Amino acid sequence: MVDSIPVAFLFFGAALALFAVPQGRVRSVVMLAVPLAAALHVWSLPAGDLGQVEFFGYSLELMRVDKLSRVFALIFCLAAFLGNLYAWHVRDMVQLVAALVYAGSAIGAVFAGDLITLFFYWEGTAIASVFLIWARRTEGAYHTGMRYLVIQIGSGVILLAGAILYHGETGNFAFEKMTLGSPATWLIFLSFGIKCAFPLLHNWLQDSYPAGTVTGTVILSAFTTKLAVYALARGFAGTEILIYIGAIMTLFPIFFAVIENDLRRVLAYSLNNQLGFMVVGVGIGTELSLNGTAAHAFAHILYKALLFMSVGAVLFRTGTAKGSELGGLYKTMPLTMIFCVVGAASISAFPLFSGFISKSLIMSAASHEGYYVVWAILLFASAGVFHHSGIKIPYFAFFAHDSGLRPKEAPFHMLLAMGITAFLCIAIGVYPAPLYALLPYEVDYAPYTTTHVVTQLQLLFFSALAFTVLMRTGIYPPELKSVNLDTDWLYRRFMPDLLGTLSAALGRVWSAQAAVVQRRITRVVSRLHHSTGPEGRISQTWPTGAMVLWIAILLAVTLIVNFVGQRL
Amino acid sequence: MGNTKSSKDDPAAYPALGTALLWLDNRRNVDYVVYGLYIICAGLFLADFLYHKHVYLAVEEVPGFYAIYGFVMCAALVICAKGMRVLLKRPEDYYSPKDVESEDHPVEQLEKAENDG
Numbered sequence: 001m002v003d004s005i006p007v008a009f010l011f012f013g014a015a016l017a018l019f020a021v022p023q024g025r026v027r028s029v030v031m032l033a034v035p036l037a038a039a040l041h042v043w044s045l046p047a048g049d050l051g052q053v054e055f056f057g058y059s060l061e062l063m064r065v066d067k068l069s070r071v072f073a074l075i076f077c078l079a080a081f082l083g084n085l086y087a088w089h090v091r092d093m094v095q096l097v098a099a100l101v102y103a104g105s106a107i108g109a110v111f112a113g114d115l116i117t118l119f120f121y122w123e124g125t126a127i128a129s130v131f132l133i134w135a136r137r138t139e140g141a142y143h144t145g146m147r148y149l150v151i152q153i154g155s156g157v158i159l160l161a162g163a164i165l166y167h168g169e170t171g172n173f174a175f176e177k178m179t180l181g182s183p184a185t186w187l188i189f190l191s192f193g194i195k196c197a198f199p200l201l202h203n204w205l206q207d208s209y210p211a212g213t214v215t216g217t218v219i220l221s222a223f224t225t226k227l228a229v230y231a232l233a234r235g236f237a238g239t240e241i242l243i244y245i246g247a248i249m250t251l252f253p254i255f256f257a258v259i260e261n262d263l264r265r266v267l268a269y270s271l272n273n274q275l276g277f278m279v280v281g282v283g284i285g286t287e288l289s290l291n292g293t294a295a296h297a298f299a300h301i302l303y304k305a306l307l308f309m310s311v312g313a314v315l316f317r318t319g320t321a322k323g324s325e326l327g328g329l330y331k332t333m334p335l336t337m338i339f340c341v342v343g344a345a346s347i348s349a350f351p352l353f354s355g356f357i358s359k360s361l362i363m364s365a366a367s368h369e370g371y372y373v374v375w376a377i378l379l380f381a382s383a384g385v386f387h388h389s390g391i392k393i394p395y396f397a398f399f400a401h402d403s404g405l406r407p408k409e410a411p412f413h414m415l416l417a418m419g420i421t422a423f424l425c426i427a428i429g430v431y432p433a434p435l436y437a438l439l440p441y442e443v444d445y446a447p448y449t450t451t452h453v454v455t456q457l458q459l460l461f462f463s464a465l466a467f468t469v470l471m472r473t474g475i476y477p478p479e480l481k482s483v484n485l486d487t488d489w490l491y492r493r494f495m496p497d498l499l500g501t502l503s504a505a506l507g508r509v510w511s512a513q514a515a516v517v518q519r520r521i522t523r524v525v526s527r528l529h530h531s532t533g534p535e536g537r538i539s540q541t542w543p544t545g546a547m548v549l550w551i552a553i554l555l556a557v558t559l560i561v562n563f564v565g566q567r568l
Numbered sequence: 569m570g571n572t573k574s575s576k577d578d579p580a581a582y583p584a585l586g587t588a589l590l591w592l593d594n595r596r597n598v599d600y601v602v603y604g605l606y607i608i609c610a611g612l613f614l615a616d617f618l619y620h621k622h623v624y625l626a627v628e629e630v631p632g633f634y635a636i637y638g639f640v641m642c643a644a645l646v647i648c649a650k651g652m653r654v655l656l657k658r659p660e661d662y663y664s665p666k667d668v669e670s671e672d673h674p675v676e677q678l679e680k681a682e683n684d685g
Contacts, residue, residue, distance in 0.1 A: 137674060207667070254645060256649075258649035330592070331582050334588075367625055383638045455633075457612055458638065461609050462642075480657070482657045483658050484657060
């Protein structure tokens with residue numbers, strides 16, 4: 001009985017119950033208790049389809065529990081717990097409710113066994129998460145949130161359209177493995193792709209995540225994109241095009257990350273890069289690579305949250321997360337610095353850190369299956385992510401030139417959240433067996449071989465060497481107060497400008513031709529006036545009798561026409 | 569950005585861990601760190617000759633392949649990215665007021681505090 005209650009409802013119920021709980025620490029305790037209870041519940045669930053409901057004559061499957069959905073649900077619960085612990089001080093109900101509904105929707109979507117249920121939760125994540133951006137309550141955050149919402153809701157609408165077409169083709173809404181080919185599957189694929197930040201569809205991520213609140217961005221970083229990775233793994237495993245999409249995804253964000261000033265946006269770019277690895281894993285579609293995708297999503301959620309937490313703590317204490325404004329913070333925020341370095345080492349896949357034991361599954365799958373170019377790109381991306389996330393983030397925030405800022409160390413609950421996350425990053429790296437046991441397939445892989453450790457260390461240390469050499473020779477581009485154009489320029493500047501120019505040009509053409517017509521009419525009227533007006537030549541010579549005669553003729557004609565018409 | 573340099577920059581008030589790391593403030597010590605990095609890199613490069621590599625691809629057998637690849641690609645990455653700035657860099661208020669780039673983070677959501685020991 002308890003098993004059939006969807007885990008998501010626990011979060012939604014708690015979000016409602018929160019209003020009955022007095023403001024303050026009790027609410028924060030509820031925020032921590034809910035994900036813990038949910039995690040225990042997920043852990044104890046048996047595999048199988050546990051929650052069918054009838055909906056307008058269709059049978060919806062709310063609780064499809066298998067190893068793939070379980071591992072994603074567990075890490076989502078864990079991320080919600082850590083994010084809420086980090087946000088212990090937050091008293092803003094908007095953010096608290098949004099965090100619960102967002103996490104609940106993401107977990108609900110993971111257990112969804114049909115496309116309609118998936119669609120509802122899909123939109124749920126979109127609507128709940130935007131409040132974590134709007135909660136900043138500034139004009140810029142409002143506009144950014146709007147852009148984010150349009151794209152996220154758009155993704156859901158495309159999913160719904162795809163689901164309806166899919167029903168037309170197959171007669172059911174089952175969310176199972178699909179083959180790309182029909183319009184329905186392409187639409188569903190596109191919908192997943194938007195949420196997964198595929199190249200050219202990616203920019204909502206870098207646009208919106210740096211606009212969230214200090215704690216909101218930590219929570220944002222965990223769910224939406226990894227839900228999309230899960231959906232791809234469920235629906236499109238082994239779809240070859242994903243390998244190339246993923247490879248491009250790992251590649252281009254690292255260039256932007258090097259020149260980006262806002263450190264939270266740097267992290268958003270590297271998030272995009274890490275998603276690429278997971279997408280490649282889905283595309284290869286072997287047991288090894290799908291295990292790699294699930295393991296990497298698990299490890300990634302933790303170290304990415306840790307990095308966002310540490311940069312968030314800097315923002316919380318100094319009011320800025322920009323590389324150009326920061327530096328030298330290791331003196332007064334040494335613990336935050338150490339946690340940041342742990343996150344950086346994990347994302348860079350240093351041996352003994354979590355990224356090492358998860359990313360290598362995907363790398364090995366790529367080389368075993370003969371995708372050599374993709375393998376080389378992934379290797380480059382691995383070095384690149386170390387370069388900008390592993391070195392740049394800690395270096396510009398905590399070392400580099402001394403900014404003169406002497407902020408206080410992060411508050412205790414933030415340090416605790418970072419500490420637990422850092423511990424998990426190291427624990428998974430040192431002892432990966434428990435994580436491997438959670439993966440969808442049997443794992444037959446040993447990450448710690450001499451070759452693997454030495455080659456990985458070579459790659460990383462020589463990347464660090466490149467950074468050092470470029471830094472000391474002054475070639476490395478300095479952090480500058482600036483923004484960089486990305487694809488969002490197309491819809492934020494180019495299209496509005498183009499429309500503005502077009503409408504201005506159309507307006508000019510319209511008013512020019514209206515002026516011509518006006519002039520002509522004026523000329524005709526004035527000529528008529530000249531000839532037939534009171535002073536005109538024609539009216540001068542018309543006798544009144546002529547008018548009477550014409551009326552008589554007109555009457556006669558009318559009479560004849562009437563007469564003839566009746567006769568006919 | 570409203571950042572004011574701290575008036576109370578007192579190294580004695582730093583957390584113990586921060587004080588312990590203060591030797592990084594000295595340029596000469598940073599040089600030592602860099603020399604350490606050079607030595608580690610040289611050691612890792614030479615390590616390739618000391619064990620038997622278990623690899624799948626022919627290119628991986630080249631001694632120091634990973635080292636050279638890491639160094640060259642990272643240098644290329646940075647130089648390309650630097651070149652991209654010529655085309656892509658815009659002032660911080662380029663999109664303002666429709667994004668958060670040029671606005672301050674609302675102070676009431678922060679807990680700015682200076683280190684006072």
